[in-house]
Amino acid sequence: MKFIEKLHAASAKKRSWLCIGLDPDPARLSGRDILQFNTAIIEATADLVCAYKPNLAFYEALGRDGLSILTGTIDRIPGDIPVIADAKRGDIGNTAKAYASSLFDVLGADAATVSPYLGGDSIEPFTDYADKGVFILCRTSNPGSADFQNVTDFRGRHVYELVAEKAAAWNRNGNVGLVVGATYPEELKIVRGLCPGMPLLIPGIGAQGGDLEKTIRNGIDKNGDNAIINVSRQVIYAPGGDDFASAARTAAQKLRDDINMLIGKVRHG
């Protein structure tokens, strides 16, 4: 099954455009076993999400055990929920092939994030996996994102807009998406205009402070779909003490429902 079909099936079944970022930080886990922590979060939220997104940095920082914890985590995710490997990889052709193989063949992820700085031949080895999703960084959620993403060319177009235009051109397998931060709702609107039907992976709600209503208004497509709202810390570290999984579920349910309410409001009101 193609990634986009799996994503839409999960979204329809769970009535959700919420994606939970599985980013375990030992400093916030009070000594808990990380795989058990992730498993508890997944079991408590699997009926509320359209995807899970582990960020590889947090697993690589664990050293020797990181890869087995990551593969164990991916194994715990029910098969009908897509896994987006947030890796932001970007290297030249031969090496990009090795990265794509690592993420899609070794880890078995359904989709991955990639960085566009090296251009088309660094992306193609990923998009060549026609059944896998490829989310290209476009306008990221962090303060420094303007340093290069907002450089303006002689025709007044920003680099992030050029990335969105190229992404549309590179989408011959229908498996390309973009990463656009909720912290820049105006840029999100511009990107949605350039890529009307593309799935957008949108971090920046929650700990980073993005506005959910503006994000929904500017991020959804004409059917109210394809705005994947990723939240990590606000869900997985929701205050709840030993009952962290219930707290995560409560936070995820509120977000899922808020997103749905706002999609309805934007479309019909």
Next chain:
Amino acid sequence: MKFIEKLHAASAKKRSWLCIGLDPDPARLSGRDILQFNTAIIEATADLVCAYKPNLAFYEALGRDGLSILTGTIDRIPGDIPVIADAKRGDIGNTAKAYASSLFDVLGADAATVSPYLGGDSIEPFTDYADKGVFILCRTSNPGSADFQNVTDFRGRHVYELVAEKAAAWNRNGNVGLVVGATYPEELKIVRGLCPGMPLLIPGIGAQGGDLEKTIRNGIDKNGDNAIINVSRQVIYAPGGDDFASAARTAAQKLRDDINMLIGKVRHG
């Protein structure tokens, strides 16, 4: 010891600005054990190089054994030769910290490559390790590099020039370098002009076809230093059958000597 001091000490001791890329590709190893292969390459070339550069993609693609092969390889590199972890990571602050910890604390690399697309706050967690080197992708060696790196701003400056300028501004710990491909010698000259004393990591000689003399002419600093010429495939897969390590040594020695001859020619002739 700071990375730059370790690099210069190794370069002086080995009379070399050659860096060998340790990028094992199972398809080219005829069933050889990868750690044994890397060990043989290192033992055959350690007196000829200023650094080694393993590209993490090739280890990640090996799956479960990849990390132990990578750490085993790094363990085999003599302690006086710096290790540049070619990872091209780039993520937002909190996550960039985890990547920096993974490369510097877990792997123990002396330097790492990073991608600039996410801007200053994605680089700072790396440069905060004052004793480690941080090579920021600037103008890469691949054909697609022009897609975004050569976008021109309203004042006629290319994105890669803006990266070089920012890199100089971010260099308060004196540990920043740039990656510039040998396949674009004119751009290399411009970058050297913007960052006169910075170490440049220069891939693109060998399999990718960059011209060595132009690269030396445009890449060295005023003392004839700080142009780290990386070669991977041309050395580690030098034709030699079972005697691959001798063949690698012969190829490395010729490159080291050619580089030195050209540095002399450019400086004195």
